[in-house]
């Protein structure tokens with residue numbers, strides 16, 4: 001630490017992303033898609049577009065906003081785009097909860113929520129999950145605080161029902177409810193249609209998981225236009241060109257290619273169900289994940305040891321050294337054949353120890 005860092009930030013504990021590697025490994029640690037993005041993405045990244053990079057990107061992101069609005073059947077003034085959905089979450093938590101505002105979230109959830117709360121001076125309440133890792137919707141009814149919930153939740157993979165989400169949103173009319181739907185494409189139970197009905201709901205999505213574009217860094221939020229206006233006000237006060245021109249073009253092309261992504265998403269869901277069952281047959285406890293990862297624990301080997309053994313075999317999974325989940329692994333659902341390599345490796349590791 002230098003002598004120059006503001007006292008405000010000295011105690012900050014940053015978010016720790018999953019490892020990125022260059023060597024050839026089976027990478028099941030950061031919930032990326034095993035598939036390349038839609039071929040439409042390559043088509044739009046033309047030389048013509050590259051030659052125009054001397055110009056700033058469109059600060060209003062009209063092309064991308066229109067493409068997203070069309071996909072979700074809302075008007076463009078209901079869409080806010082960010083440099084990853086992390087960017088959208090950051091603007092929302094800063095703007096609606098920052099400098100002494102109140103926010104609550106599940107105790108076991110996306111690791112960035114407490115980090116944002118910390119950096120923006122938000123008073124955060126972390127609400128414990130049920131013993132089976134599900135979220136108790138009752139804990140959020142009439143909470144009278146802003147709320148952020150990942151649905152499906154990470155790293156548990158469990159989803160709240162549409163009805164529970166509506167009860168949470170409708171019972172907190174004077175607070176913002178952020179539903180982080182980073183994994184909703186794998187769950188098919190979005191609350192997106194509720195944004196038209198409730199002025200206090202912001203739904204965030206990302207191109208990183210379902211749309212094979214984690215490296216592009218594009219995410220978005222959908223809400224009624226007053227919320228979007230506020231987010232834009234913050235954005236134009238901080239980083240007006242938050243998405244670059246290439247990302248705008250690529251994401252706009254991707255979001256329109258439903259045929260391509262529906263197929264890839266259903267393959268991932270099918271692989272998830274298959275591997276979850278295989279792991280259960282090996283004696284693992286797995287949550288009923290509705291996302292593109294599996295959350296699994298075994299009594300036969302500790303999660304930390306299993307992660308280390310898999311690593312020796314060039315398979316990366318995510319281990320969280322955190323109370324209540326430190327005997328679980330979060331395993332991204334990768335390509336079908338890689339997942340069979342994983343199952344074989346786990347079988348072998350367990351046999352070696354038997």
Ligand SMILES: *Cc1c(COP(=O)(O)O)cnc(C)c1O
Nearest residue numbers: 084085086110150182206208219
């Ligand atoms: C991955 C993830 C995000 C952020 O994704 P971006 O790559 O920033 O769009 C947000 N929320 C949850 C729960 C995630 O797992």
